Amino acid sequence: xxxxAPFAPILTLxxxxxxxxxxxxxxxxxxxxxxxxMALIGIAAYLTFGLVPSSIAIEHGxxxxxxxxxxxxxxxxxxxxxxxxxxGSVGGEKIxxxxxxxFLMITSLCGALVMIYASDFLTLFIGIEVASLALYCLCxxxxxxxxxxxxxxxxxxxxxxxxxxxxxxxxxxYGATGTLMISKIPSSAGTIAIVSFLFMIVGLAFKLGxxxxxxxxxxxxxxxxxxxxxxxxCVIKVAAFAALFKVTLSAFFLPNEWSVGVLWVIAVLAxxxxxxxxxxxxxxxxxxxxxxxxxxxYMMIGLVALQNDPSVLASSVFYLVSYCAMTIGAFSVLSAVxxxxxxxxxxxGLVKRSPFLAIxxxxxxxxxxxxxxxxxxxxxxxxxxxxxxxSGCYGLAIVAVLNxxxxxxxxxxxxxxxxxxxxxxxxxxSVTPQAVVSIAVCAIAVVGLGVYPEPLLKAxxxxxxxxxxx
Amino acid sequence: xxxxxxxLSSLIIIPAVGALGCCAPFFSKxxxxxxxxxxxxxxxxxxxxxxxxxxxxxxxxxxxxxxxxLEEARSWIPSLGISYHLxxxxxxxxxxxxxxxxxxxxxxxSAKPQSAGAGWYSLLLLGEALVMGAFLATDLVLFxxxxxxxLLPVLGAMAxxxxxxxxxxxxxxxxxxxxxxxxxxxxILYLGWLGNSSAPGxxxxxxxxxxxxASKRLLNNSQEMILGIAFLLAFAIKTPIVPFHGWLPDTxxxxxxxxxxxxxxLLGKVGIYAILRFMWPLFPTFMxxxxxxxxxxxxxxxxxxxxxxxxxxxxxxxxxxxxxxxxxFCVLGLASLSSMAMTGSIxxxxxHGIITAxxxxxxxxxxxxQGVRDFDSLGGLAKVVPVSAFFLMVFxxxxxxxxxxxxxxxxxxxxxxxxKAFPQWTSLALIGVVLxxxxxxxxxxxxxxxxxxxxxxxxGRDIRGCDAMIxxxxxxxxxxxxxxxxxxxxxISSAVPMQAAGSEVADNNLGQGFVR
Numbered sequence: 007x008x009x010x011a012p013f014a015p016i017l018t019l020x021x022x023x024x025x026x027x028x029x030x031x032x033x034x035x036x037x038x039x040x041x042x043x044m045a046l047i048g049i050a051a052y053l054t055f056g057l058v059p060s061s062i063a064i065e066h067g068x069x070x071x072x073x074x075x076x077x078x079x080x081x082x083x084x085x086x087x088x089x090x091x092x093x094g095s096v097g098g099e100k101i102x103x104x105x106x107x108x109f110l111m112i113t114s115l116c117g118a119l120v121m122i123y124a125s126d127f128l129t130l131f132i133g134i135e136v137a138s139l140a141l142y143c144l145c146x147x148x149x150x151x152x153x154x155x156x157x158x159x160x161x162x163x164x165x166x167x168x169x170x171x172x173x174x175x176x177x178x179x180y181g182a183t184g185t186l187m188i189s190k191i192p193s194s195a196g197t198i199a200i201v202s203f204l205f206m207i208v209g210l211a212f213k214l215g216x217x218x219x220x221x222x223x224x225x226x227x228x229x230x231x232x233x234x235x236x237x238x239x240c241v242i243k244v245a246a247f248a249a250l251f252k253v254t255l256s257a258f259f260l261p262n263e264w265s266v267g268v269l270w271v272i273a274v275l276a277x278x279x280x281x282x283x284x285x286x287x288x289x290x291x292x293x294x295x296x297x298x299x300x301x302x303x304y305m306m307i308g309l310v311a312l313q314n315d316p317s318v319l320a321s322s323v324f325y326l327v328s329y330c331a332m333t334i335g336a337f338s339v340l341s342a343v344x345x346x347x348x349x350x351x352x353x354x355g356l357v358k359r360s361p362f363l364a365i366x367x368x369x370x371x372x373x374x375x376x377x378x379x380x381x382x383x384x385x386x387x388x389x390x391x392x393x394x395x396x397s398g399c400y401g402l403a404i405v406a407v408l409n410x411x412x413x414x415x416x417x418x419x420x421x422x423x424x425x426x427x428x429x430x431x432x433x434x435x436s437v438t439p440q441a442v443v444s445i446a447v448c449a450i451a452v453v454g455l456g457v458y459p460e461p462l463l464k465a466x467x468x469x470x471x472x473x474x475x476x
Numbered sequence: 477x478x479x480x481x482x483x484l485s486s487l488i489i490i491p492a493v494g495a496l497g498c499c500a501p502f503f504s505k506x507x508x509x510x511x512x513x514x515x516x517x518x519x520x521x522x523x524x525x526x527x528x529x530x531x532x533x534x535x536x537x538x539x540x541x542x543x544x545x546l547e548e549a550r551s552w553i554p555s556l557g558i559s560y561h562l563x564x565x566x567x568x569x570x571x572x573x574x575x576x577x578x579x580x581x582x583x584x585x586s587a588k589p590q591s592a593g594a595g596w597y598s599l600l601l602l603g604e605a606l607v608m609g610a611f612l613a614t615d616l617v618l619f620x621x622x623x624x625x626x627l628l629p630v631l632g633a634m635a636x637x638x639x640x641x642x643x644x645x646x647x648x649x650x651x652x653x654x655x656x657x658x659x660x661x662x663x664i665l666y667l668g669w670l671g672n673s674s675a676p677g678x679x680x681x682x683x684x685x686x687x688x689x690a691s692k693r694l695l696n697n698s699q700e701m702i703l704g705i706a707f708l709l710a711f712a713i714k715t716p717i718v719p720f721h722g723w724l725p726d727t728x729x730x731x732x733x734x735x736x737x738x739x740x741x742l743l744g745k746v747g748i749y750a751i752l753r754f755m756w757p758l759f760p761t762f763m764x765x766x767x768x769x770x771x772x773x774x775x776x777x778x779x780x781x782x783x784x785x786x787x788x789x790x791x792x793x794x795x796x797x798x799x800x801x802x803x804x805f806c807v808l809g810l811a812s813l814s815s816m817a818m819t820g821s822i823x824x825x826x827x828h829g830i831i832t833a834x835x836x837x838x839x840x841x842x843x844x845x846q847g848v849r850d851f852d853s854l855g856g857l858a859k860v861v862p863v864s865a866f867f868l869m870v871f872x873x874x875x876x877x878x879x880x881x882x883x884x885x886x887x888x889x890x891x892x893x894x895x896k897a898f899p900q901w902t903s904l905a906l907i908g909v910v911l912x913x914x915x916x917x918x919x920x921x922x923x924x925x926x927x928x929x930x931x932x933x934x935x936g937r938d939i940r941g942c943d944a945m946i947x948x949x950x951x952x953x954x955x956x957x958x959x960x961x962x963x964x965x966x967x968i969s970s971a972v973p974m975q976a977a978g979s980e981v982a983d984n985n986l987g988q989g990f991v992r
Contacts, residue, residue, distance in 0.1 A: 377628070378621050378622075381621070385553070391665050392668060395665055395666045404662065407662045411657075414654040418650055425636070460554070464555070467555075
């Protein structure tokens with residue numbers, strides 16, 4: 007039995023999700039099915055915290071250590087917050103199949119957890135596929151809306167290509183080393199290892215939406231129902247970053263000279279292209295999508311600037327946590343405003359229609375821009391950029407800081423529209439209590455993680471130390 | 477005497493709490509339709525802040541010969557070496573005093589934007605709290621937080637109650653400032669890391685404490701130059717110095733009068749303050765070597781600002797460009813290697829803050845009442861609004877630095893001090909003095925005397941009551957500091973040599989009794 011313990015959160019989710027398929031009328035309404043989903047994820051999150059680090063599990067394809075526990079908990083909490091926030095507005099999104107909707111969401115989270123806990127490449131790949139397949143369907147959940155189906159198809163086709171890259175990278179790795187375990191690369195691997203690394207990076211960069219593999223991001227973020235976007239923007243990012251850290255650090259022994267160059271280019275491209283493209287957007291969802299590309303670029307700094315100093319990697323993890331709070335919050339607000347709220351026009355004068363939403367949204371956008379009083383973003387940048395400087399990556403740090411100054415130009419537009427422009431309609435936005443709770447939690451996190459970041463700083467340093475343990 | 481209550485934080489906490497208090501339900505539009513209650517509350521808060529500041533300074537200097545130096549330090553984020561460290565010395569005191577006075581004046585000023593209620597006072601108090609924080613912080617990251625944050629209430633007030641193109645102006649202001657401070661942000665982090673470089677990998681040794689960083693002398697000359705330029709860029713944009721003033725005309729044209737006064741009097745001063753507070757101790761070699769260039773920028777700002785101001789038709793644009801011109805003097809003084817000129821710079825910055833706020837507020841009231849803002853449509857106002865005309869005269873002659881006004885003392889000290897180091901730039905700035913007199917007095921004559929224009933409405937309420945009291949108080953400060961500058965000068969100069977100690981600025985001829 008103890009050998010099964012590491013599987014507990016994953017088993018809870020996968021077995022629990024079967025409940026949707028056998029429950030018949032019981033889980034038909036939005037209320038009961040969302041409550042069931044919340045309960046499942048809550049149990050999974052609880053079990054994630056309770057896992058004991060063990061080495062037995064390696065043989066079963068999963069590994070439990072403080073790194074996987076941290077990311078697993080982050081993914082669960084993110085999923086929980088996004089489901090709680092959007093459960094009230096899902097009804098308005100005209101999603102015909104609510105039971106399947108929550109089933110798919112739980113399946114996707116389950117896949118994400120497998121990605122996080124995986125200790126060999128095959129398990130990792132299975133996790134990626136489970137998480138992605140469920141998401142492809144979720145993106146098209148709004149069957150009556152063309153953009154939703156388009157997003158689904160686009161995500162599916164591009165996702166398949168990225169999976170192919172990933173799979174081929176894994177095959178090459180197997181060819182080079184003769185094992186599928188995610189562990190140190192033998193020094194004899196040579197050229198094949200480089201090619202394998204490149205293929206895997208391409209595959210994961212697709213999932214993360216890093217430039218130049220970001221073409222699906224704006225269309226999918228915009229076309230998918232906002233509730234799905236909320237879920238995806240956090241959970242998939244967390245899982246894919248966990249996979250990326252694992253692949254690059256545990257297997258490929260970063261830093262080495264050929265890989266850092268590749269990652270540097272990806273990071274710089276993601277920051278710059280993401281920010282430049284976001285400048286042009288009028289759709290808030292597209293704006294946030296491009297901003298997520300840029301933000302993922304910032305988080306890459308931790309990998310590029312890595313010099314065996316856990317604090318640099320820890321800064322990326324810290325930033326990921328604060329980013330999750332901001333992005334869940336921002337999309338939840340958007341979802342609370344209305345099922346089709348997307349254009350900047352829809353947010354005009356929001357402060358008159360719902361002061362709570364407008365103020366929280368302002369906090370999230372200030373956090374994304376790295377401005378006070380949302381200190382989590384600012385402290386994340388302090389940590390990240392000082393890490394880059396400490397490793398001597400001056401060029402990267404300068405590009406990043408100029409990018410974050412540039413980003414203020416478009417982050418400013420959303421709060422400006424909400425606070426300073428007259429509303430198009432006077433109708434008040436009614437916010438469900440669960441959305442209030444979830445958005446408030448995100449807002450408190452965005453401010454609180456900056457005002458009192460010590461516990462999180464300690465935690466992420468421990469996480470980074472595990473990753474770098476050789 | 478042990479004080480349990482955090483003494484320096486209270487300067488930040490009191491206005492911040494006051495700002496929060498403005499959101500209380502009994503200040504809402506329903507209970508308080510004219511904003512009278514919230515105005516009274518905010519005036520009370522602003523007065524309380526001023527009193528606390530005065531009491532703190534008095535308490536610290538009560539012993540004869542003691543130098544003002546109060547400190548409050550507690551750890552904030554030890555893992556990143558960021559501390560919550562505030563310090564009040566003579567230099568900070570001058571600017572905190574200015575902040576408290578100007579905030580009180582702007583809050584108590586009766587004319588506010590039409591639709592503004594408690595939110596107006598809330599943002600102003602918040603602005604006061606954050607500017608205070610910027611003037612008190614000695615931890616670089618803490619300073620950066622305040623430096624960025626103080627922009628937000630100003631932007632908010634501007635975007636809510638500004639002119640027709642207010643959103644564009646606000647965006648421009650934000651982007652300029654962010655672009656300027658981005659590289660400073662990076663430089664701060666680099667400094668913090670260098671301070672730690674003796675023990676690589678130990679993050680706990682990070683420190684952003686200014687005295688700590690300065691005493692370590694971490695930088696070689698080329699590093700000093702790169703980081704110095706990054707810092708200078710941020711402060712040059714904030715001040716602003718030509719050619720980094722692109723945001724300024726739009727901001728002052730579109731902002732409500734109170735916000736324009738607040739920005740001109742306080743936000744720009746943070747740049748001046750920070751050059752002396754942070755740049756001299758951190759980059760002494762750079763400041764000495766780049767001194768001629770910085771002085772040149774200052775002198776060019778003086779002349780350029782004056783020339784452009786002469787060409788303006790809009791009163792507020794004129795005030796905006798005249799600010800560039802006057803602050804150019806301060807920059808010139810800060811770059812020269814003389815503690816006399818530095819003291820003069822701070823003194824002039826103080827005096828300019830008072831004068832420019834008074835001018836913005838008074839002209840703002842006239843503009844609002846007459847409904848026009850360029851000189852061509854105004855004239856003969858001295859007959860319509862004699863009291864305003866009187867006050868405007870006082871502040872206009874103070875602005876051109878007539879003897880017996882505070883600006884005279886400041887400009888005189890700057891010119892005296894910088895003459896030895898940069899005679900060429902000082903003479904250039906002297907031309908600016910003349911030009912300044914020309915445009916200021918022309919503007920005054922055009923609007924106040926001359927024939928009444930057809931479009932000038934004959935009816936106009938003059939300044940009275942509370943506003944007259946405010947202007948009287950400000951005028952009294954300007955004249956009192958012009959006649960008896962000794963006390964403030966001593967306070968400032970007690971802190972100045974310490975700032976520039978690293979660069980061996982030796983001519984400490986601003987001893988006791990120099991001014992008296």
